[in-house]
Amino acid sequence: MPFKPVRRAYRLLHPKLTLFLVTKWKEKVNVMALAWAMPIDDEANLIGISVHEDNYSYKLLTKSKEFVLCVPSMKQLSLVWKVGTTTGADIDKIKEFGIKLEDGVKISTPHLKNCLGFLECEVEKSIKTGEHTLFIARVVYAAADSRYFDKVWKASAKPLFHIGSRYFATIGELKEAR
Secondary structure: OOOOOOOOHHHHHOOEEOEEEEEEEOOEEEEEEEOOEEEEEOOOOEEEEEEEOOOHHHHHHHHHOEEEEEEOEHHHHHHHHHHHOOOOOOOOHHHHOOOOEEOOOOOOOOEEOOOOEEEEEEEEEEEEEOOEEEEEEEEEEEEEOOOOEEOEEOHHHOEOEEEEOOEEEOOOOOOOOO
16 A cells, blocks of 8 residues: 655544634633644543634633633534634624523533533643644533433434544444454
8 A cells, every 4th residue: 555645744643523612701702613632631630722823712712721622513513614714803703603602610611502512621731832832721520411422422422523624524333342
């Protein structure tokens, strides 16, 4: 099998779970699509997200030091694309796209009402990595819709995975390793 060079090497690490990143500073709430998230330390409840410095969410996040990651389903693909291809600096995405929010449980940043699950996070450290910043955060509260999650995502959840560019996928078949 012949190998060829790959221009965007990070795409070899895809598919990645696509998330809504919700940020808030004072009364301004913004939502963007994010696929660059990862667990860092399960025992310490630490996760990491990478956000480009030009994103409006980056500006809110650096001020508030907290955020919420919401897990969308395939049904929300259109909304994911809209919030991921527009900037909150130009429009109020919450009003423009009719996004329904619920108050945070442990932090002041809200979460999307119609998501599969969400993680409320407080930033502990940030590391500048060129045009992106890696935000290391502690998950202070997490919840999932029990119809779709029981220790792992159920196939019926249809969480959204970013493949690259305009391409997305979801869970097709689940098998248990033995």
